[in-house]
Amino acid sequence: MKSGYPIIPIAADPLSQSAHFLFAQIDAQGNFIYANAPLTALLSLSLDENPSQIPADQCMHHSDRALFREKLALCFSQPGIPQHCTIAYQTTHPVTIQWEMITGNDTADWIQAIGYRLSTEAADIHKARQKTELFISYLDAITDGFFAVDRNWTFIRVNSLFEKVSGYRQEEMLGRNFWELFPDVSEQPYAAAMRKAYETSETVSFEQPWPPAYHFTVSVFPSREGLACYFLDISAQKKHQLALEDSQVKLKAILDSTTDVNVLISADKKVLNFNQMAAQYARIYFNRSIAVGDDFIQFVMPETLEAFLNHFNQALNGEKTTIERPLPMPNGDMFWFELLYYPVYSEAGQLLGVAMNITNIDGRKKTEMKLLQQYDKLREIAYLQSHEARAPLSNILGLLNVLMLYKEKYNDPEFLQIIDYLNNSAHRLDEVIQRIVLTTRD
Template sequence: MLNIGENQIILSSKPTILLSLEEKNISVDLGNPLPDWIFNSGLFYVVITDMEGKYLYVNDFFIKKFQSVDTDISNKYFTETIIAEDIEKAIVAATKCIQHPTYAFEVDLRKPIGKGQQTFHSRWVFSLMRNNQNIPIGIFSVGYEINSVSEINDYKIFHNLNIFKILKNSADSCVHLSKKLELEGINKSASKFMGISDENAKDTFKEKLQIKENTPCVDAIISSVNTDKVELFQDHIENLDLYYFGIAIPDKQGVGIIFRDNTREQKAKIRLQESENKLKAILDSTSDCIILINQEFNILAFNKVAFNMCHGIHQNKLVLGKDFREYVSEEIKNDFFENFTIALNGSISKFEQKLTQEDGTHKWLEYVFYPVYDASQQLIGVSKVVKDITESKNQIAKIQAQYEKLKEIAWVQSHEVRSPLANIMGLIEMLKNERSNLKEEEIESLYNNLLLEAEKLDLKIRKITKSTEEHLESDS
């Protein structure tokens, strides 16, 4: 528990900020006090650590990303949850915050996903957090994914945050425009990307904006200003064969635009799409249910069998990009997460489930989890393959039943038949050797015993014959 004046931040199994920022008296140099929305953000990860670096608070977006695969950060230090090579960078950034309490410091960190060897690239802004007596009490960190722009749900939440000031020194390109679309600020990354020098920057930008009229980028900027909503865009500069994506964020003064070159990723997607079309035809021809899930549990691909099976079992349609955990039933939840984690660690795993159908019959499904890698051997997710193994299970049960029947026949042959046969052989031997010494009534008794043992033997042979016939009928 962290006390800030009379207020408290409580860390539980699912941390929750209980009080508004005004009540917390948190002081961080971001131009404006941080609004409450940032703690519930779907774009930024929020972390608060104490002065020793131990976790005190993480927001729900952080939990969803980094605690989804059996990871518990309670009583851990921030440095324990980043790769070893980046620990020194995190310590340096935190130390700078303490030495310069009125400044924020940016640092790129890599965090492991689940228990696997894959890493998540993220950018963080560290600031010193102080109480209302101006005493340092911890490090306040805001981070976001470097590789892609996250989907945002609540658009108006950005109005109280000066995005440009936060990202002014970011490696991401960032510009700020007035409501009249005049350039108010541009960081070094954007200047380099757009080829705009400090001299006559406003005029140069205005010309470039006019040249790109009616493009996705400009349309997103104009729409953001007019509708007061965040707009995502993907654009392409044909003469340079350059792809980039970005986000336009409206604020009280105008609109901030963050964009990033993703030519490499887009060209990879184009090549992937070409191969996907061929692969999809192959996948749709199989009778197995196949679903590709990334490390964040988002659905990347599935075949027709998977779509039909999911709709039949869950009455829910598979949708690309959705969180697959919504489709995991309670009956297999524990097995699913256990085997998914094993696959993330690079091993193949599987389990079976028995289903009772409406007609009372049983259906068996086998779930197999495969780690999936790209061409550079980087883990991109897990392939979940579901096979109907009912026929195989029935065959195994049938073979087991046959085996038990054969064991029964073998027992009768080796034990129950042997006894009367041994008696008969003993009586015959006695008649053969002792006949001359036996009285007539003794000989008659021996013959009667021979007949009795022969009848017993006949019954055992009939039993074996019947079991063998039943066994042969079951085979047919």
């Protein structure tokens, strides 16, 4: 041993010379203070170097370095309490060492580590145990549920989410038969699905409601050892889906209760949705049923095809258009309809297609036309009154003006009274005709 190295405690001195045990002293920074000959040879350490410059983890497998640092820190934070760890080293040949590390007292600034090399079989068992523990910790950390049963339906593994969902603790399930805890009843989807996976050795996926709070999508994977079941909580998605389906049912009920024809058409002119009235019109006008996926062009009258394509393309470009036009009925009569085209977007703003709404406005339109006819009649009457009646009245007013010039030459009171009466009546009639003309102009 090179001079200047710290003195080995008497109790540990025999170990420093042991050919079977590995012995080392390590400071708080994780560097070697001392390493006995077997450890030096095993890890190919150079005794000519100052050990304090050699990190104790320099040959460790990268996956074990964090564990070593953790145990080293525990030694100093919990003096006198042994810390155990199994560390793999990467030297000329893979080496695995089982260590026990401990500090001598509260004031010690180094720890002593005693270890022995594991046989290849023991190292393999340790690695397998490490991988198993890592896999178990992974299963407990994931948000998915997991459990596994052997070929006898005995629980061999469950994770924390399955504990929470099932209501059973892990120790209550491991070693128990699956069907003892979860009955094999026909109304539960899991029963038939797990039986099918077991009997056919095929992966089976299904949805499993778990009242009151959960809904899962489950996949069952068979193997020679048994069944592994993974389940994902889709409660939020299912709740959203049910709410969406409920909204769709209500919307369809509203659309089906209206007397308007309503059709949602994709950009490539395929039927995406339609209401009951649209189905009725398709049978009446085209003698065929309408279905989702149909080419909508076959439900457009040839004489209106050009106008339809024009307004449809305007709606695809984001425009909303409304037109009124008469359309022929099967019996040959003409009925007026209002046709509304407008774009329909998803919540994300993506164009879904064009909605076409057709409203029968025949009653309203014919009433409007009748009112227009009546208005034209009134205008005609006003014209007659303003021109045909106005001309004679103008003559009367002219004669009255002449008679008024002779008024002073006549002393007959009765004659004068008649002249005044005619003059007043003629002017009142003139005012009435003027009001009629002004009213019709407004």
